[in-house]
Amino acid sequence: xxKKLVALCACTMGLxxxxxxxxxxxxxxxxxxxxxxxxxxxxxxIQNPLTPQDLAEADIIIQAVAITPENNDRFDNYDVYEIGLxxxxxxAKGVIKEIEEMIAAE
Amino acid sequence: MQEDSVFKREYxxxxxxxxxxxxxxxxxxxxxVEFGISSSVQGTIDGFLEREKVDSTGFSDGxxxxxxxxxxxxxxxxxxxxxxxxxxxxxxxGEPTVVVFALLVPKQVGxxxxxxxxxxxxxxxxxxxxxxxxLNSCDPDEIFGIINQxxxx
Numbered sequence: 001x002x003k004k005l006v007a008l009c010a011c012t013m014g015l016x017x018x019x020x021x022x023x024x025x026x027x028x029x030x031x032x033x034x035x036x037x038x039x040x041x042x043x044x045x046i047q048n049p050l051t052p053q054d055l056a057e058a059d060i061i062i063q064a065v066a067i068t069p070e071n072n073d074r075f076d077n078y079d080v081y082e083i084g085l086x087x088x089x090x091x092a093k094g095v096i097k098e099i100e101e102m103i104a105a106e
Numbered sequence: 107m108q109e110d111s112v113f114k115r116e117y118x119x120x121x122x123x124x125x126x127x128x129x130x131x132x133x134x135x136x137x138x139v140e141f142g143i144s145s146s147v148q149g150t151i152d153g154f155l156e157r158e159k160v161d162s163t164g165f166s167d168g169x170x171x172x173x174x175x176x177x178x179x180x181x182x183x184x185x186x187x188x189x190x191x192x193x194x195x196x197x198x199x200g201e202p203t204v205v206v207f208a209l210l211v212p213k214q215v216g217x218x219x220x221x222x223x224x225x226x227x228x229x230x231x232x233x234x235x236x237x238x239x240x241l242n243s244c245d246p247d248e249i250f251g252i253i254n255q256x257x258x259x
Contacts, residue, residue, distance in 0.1 A: 012160055015173045015209050015221075019228035020165070027232075043175065043211065044221035066160075089232060090166055090198050 005034040005096070006054050007062035010069050011085050014042030021064045021088035028092035034060070041069050050074065060099055064088040110181060112220050113257055116141065117185045118246045127195050127203075131155065131172060134185055134208045142180065143210055149178030150210070164195030164203055167237050171228070173209035182220035183210045184227060186253060188244075205240055207231065223257045230256040 007025050011017035022038045029036040039050045052074065055061060061080050063069070064087075081099050088095060119137060124130040128151075135150035144150045153174030157163065164170045170193075185208045192202025209224050230236050236256060243249050 013157060013173060013175055015175065015211060015224060016163070016171045016228045016231075019225040020171075020232050023229035024232045040225070042221075042225060043215075044218040044225055086161075086198055 002035040003033060003059045004036070004054075004057050005029040005060045005062070006037045006039075006050050006058040007064060007088075008039045008041065008050060008069055009085070009088065010041035010065045010067050012066050014040075014044070017066075017085045017089065018042040021085045021092075024089050024092040025062065025064065025096075028096055031093065032096055034096075041065075041067075046070060060096070060103070062088075062095075062099070112182050112223050113184050113250075113254060114141075115247070115250045117183065118250050118253075119185065119187045120244070120246050120249075122187045122189045122206075124189055125191065125193065127158070127170075127193055128155075130187065130189065130193060130206060131158075131208075134172070134187060134206070137185065138179075138183070138208075138210060141183075141185075143183045143185070144178045145180055146178040149176060150174065152176070153178060154208075162196050164197030165231065166197060166199040166201065167234075168192070168197075168201055168204040168241055169207065169231065169237060170195045170197065170203040170205075171207045171209065171231065173211070175211040175213060177213050179210045179212045181212065182215065182224060184208065184224060184253070184257070185210070186249065188249075205237075226259065227253070227257050230259075 009022040138144035153176035187206040195203040
């Protein structure tokens with residue numbers, strides 16, 4: 001079974017960076033061989049919401065947020081890697097690799 | 107093209123003679139009022155600057171994506187400006203900004219249809235090929251076509 005990466009992206013206004021980060025993470029994760037699902041909380045509402053099953057199945061859970069997301073208690077019992085939206089946009093691959101290294105070192 | 111379209115050929119503005127971020131945002135705000143996108147030049151400038159205060163909307167490779175959701179805006183729209191010279195926005199990679207995508211959204215939006223068009227454009231912006239095609243083009247009709255396709259897809 002493919003490794004699974006899930007992420008939640010939300011910026012302050014939900015117009016631009018939310019979606020730029022989501023797209024960058026999605027492309028980088030696919031390139032690194034992950035099955036990927038990304039929830040966006042933007043001006044157009046919550047899109048592609050992460051379910052309890054998504055979170056339970058995920059090898060990596062990322063939040064790239066500048067606000068406190070809706071339904072954040074879903075993440076309570078999981079290790080969530082918080083990254084900056086800018087890092088997600090300009091260096092998504094590097095960020096995912098860093099997280100892989102952190103997990104490997106545990 | 108529908109009358110309420112988020113993007114029109116006239117919203118592509120080439121060779122903008124601006125030297126700073128503030129000048130560029132004022133230029134966009136002036137055009138937005140002229141095009142009937144906004145009811146107030148100052149309200150639009152203030153909206154942009156409020157967002158810039160949080161952090162710069164400068165992106166990498168010569169792009170910036172200023173945006174506002176404020177009372178002055180009358181209809182969701184995207185305007186695209188190519189500047190005559192590079193502007194210190196500042197950007198994520200320190201490169202000067204030459205292509206400016208401005209997203210303008212009213213405080214109250216009846217439906218999320220137009221917002222979805224804007225979000226699909228934001229997604230497209232991180233694509234290197236898309237960036238390159240816009241940076242290399244000096245033809246406003248071509249730029250309109252490239253972006254219009256990105257919004258529709």
